[in-house]
Amino acid sequence: MALARPRPADPTTGPPGADADRRTPTGPATTVLSAAALARTIDRMAHQILERHGDDPVVLLGIPTRGVDLARRLGDRMRAFADDHRDPSGRVADAGVSGSGGPAVGALDITLYRDDLRRRPPRALEETSIPGDGVDDAVVILVDDVLFSGRTVRAALDALRDHGRPAVVQLAVLVDRGHRQLPIRADYVGKNIPTALGDDVSVRVASVDGVDEVVLTRAAGTAAGPAGPDAAGAGVGPSARPGAAAPDDQVPQERLTR
Numbered sequence: 001m002a003l004a005r006p007r008p009a010d011p012t013t014g015p016p017g018a019d020a021d022r023r024t025p026t027g028p029a030t031t032v033l034s035a036a037a038l039a040r041t042i043d044r045m046a047h048q049i050l051e052r053h054g055d056d057p058v059v060l061l062g063i064p065t066r067g068v069d070l071a072r073r074l075g076d077r078m079r080a081f082a083d084d085h086r087d088p089s090g091r092v093a094d095a096g097v098s099g100s101g102g103p104a105v106g107a108l109d110i111t112l113y114r115d116d117l118r119r120r121p122p123r124a125l126e127e128t129s130i131p132g133d134g135v136d137d138a139v140v141i142l143v144d145d146v147l148f149s150g151r152t153v154r155a156a157l158d159a160l161r162d163h164g165r166p167a168v169v170q171l172a173v174l175v176d177r178g179h180r181q182l183p184i185r186a187d188y189v190g191k192n193i194p195t196a197l198g199d200d201v202s203v204r205v206a207s208v209d210g211v212d213e214v215v216l217t218r219a220a221g222t223a224a225g226p227a228g229p230d231a232a233g234a235g236v237g238p239s240a241r242p243g244a245a246a247p248d249d250q251v252p253q254e255r256l257t258r
Contacts, residue, residue, distance in 0.1 A: 025200035027218030032193055035212035038174070041190040042070070045172060046077035048188055049103075049141065054082075056139045058103035059166075063144040063156055064126035068107045069205045070174055071143035075105040104131035108142070108163075113155040130163050140166040141188070145203035147173040150184035175214055177201050 033041065049058065058078075062071030079102030109126040142156050153171060160169065172188035177195040191214070193201060198219030206212050 025198065025217040026220040027199075029215050029217040031213055032216050033174075033191060033214035035206075038190075038212045038214065041174065042073050043077055045188050045190055046074050046081060049074070049172070050078055050081055053139050056167075057133075057137070059131055059135050059138045059140045060103050060105045060172075061108040061130075061135075061140060061142055061156075061160070062105070063142060063152060064107060064109055066203050066205050066208060067142075067144040068127075069207045070145060070172075071105050071107070074143060074172065075103050078102050103141075104133065104138075106131050108156055108159055110152060110155040110159050113158040115151060115155065128159075128163075135160070135164040135166045137165070137167045139168045139170065141170045141172050143172045145173065145205075146175045146177060146201050147171070147184075147186050147189075148177055148179060148201075150180045150182035153184045154182055174203055175201055 060071040060075050062068035082102055106129040107127050108130075109128040111123050111125050114123075140160065142153065142160070144152060144156075147153065157169065160166070170187040171184070173186045174190040175193055176186055176189045176191070177193045177199075179195070179197055193214075193216060195201060195216070196219055200217040200219075202215045202217070204211050204213050204215065
């Protein structure tokens with residue numbers, strides 16, 4: 001009598017038994033970033049990018065949906081800070097991105113590169129907008145709202161490969177909530193939020209949701225788990241910070257596979 005082989009873990013959902021912890025968040029909701037705090041966080045991230053790449057050609061590529069808004073806002077703040085460092089001749093002193101006073105900003109759709117296309121209903125394609133000078137030999141910074149499993153970022157790296165060969169690729173996220181399933185870590189993190197696997201982290205931006213805030217909703221009956229680089233398979237990377245992951249839309253099951 002032949003023995004049945006154990007079914008391999010679903011690559012889009014994690015190890016067997018993981019679904020038991022993925023409950024619909026029905027616990028208390030907490031605002032972890034207000035509009036003012038979110039604005040300050042973006043300012044800090046913009047300063048950090050300028051400090052590291054003030055003399056480099058930088059391209060910010062937002063991952064739809066909310067990553068696009070965040071990329072634009074990061075670009076606006078970087079330009080504003082660069083303008084503050086211009087001398088009377090108009091030259092950027094110590095802070096412009098390649099002397100231009102700001103980065104190029106675009107959007108990168110990952111829909112066709114997701115690893116769950118065969119398991120979920122097809123999603124509408126989003127906009128991909130690559131700046132006119134392209135990404136070859138540039139410092140490309142992928143921008144997303146939440147870093148969770150790392151699968152969205154993996155898809156973004158695959159999508160980016162079809163558009164050129166950057167000198168460096170980095171990742172900026174507003175929220176890192178842990179529970180990584182792939183060896184991916186952000187270079188710039190707005191806020192690390194310890195979460196349980198079934199919790200929900202919602203980033204809301206005024207251009208999409210009518211309000212700027214980050215809200216954490218706990219799953220009923222769960223407590224926050226570790227959300228650092230060693231939690232649930234978090235990966236390694238340059239200039240890493242403890243933290244975690246998340247989604248780019250409001251659909252809970254999508255968040256669970258990011």
